[in-house]
Amino acid sequence: MLKPETLNFFQRVYTVARQIPYGKVTSYGAIAKYLGAAGSARMVGYAMNGASNLEDVPAHRVLNRNGILTGKHHFPGTHLMQQLLESEGHTVINDQLQDFKNHLWDPVKEMGFDRND
DSSP: OOOHHHHHHHHHHHHHHTTSOTTOBEEHHHHHHHTTOTTOHHHHHHHHHTGGGOTTSOGGGEEOTTSBOTTGGGSSSSSHHHHHHHHTTOOEETTEETTHHHHBOOHHHHHOSOTTO
């Protein structure tokens, strides 16, 4: 069972993920940095593991720092994460988003720092 502070962190991750605009992506590390937990990209990943089941969280838009679809196995179906990204105009080759940096949405630059810290 997750501790209450972990559940709160997960909810904060989902709040940030909900802000990622259509056609943009971000990384686990960018979300962690925004939340004031720069060394916690892995915890963001743990939070995102179950987010594909939450209809209002665009989990497919959260990738690793190199644009690789590391969370794809948490989506139902074989290629759903890739299909969702491609439906937003992205090109994915060998599980990697092409031109990742040009599609990157940085929550720190777009929203400032999380005011909860």
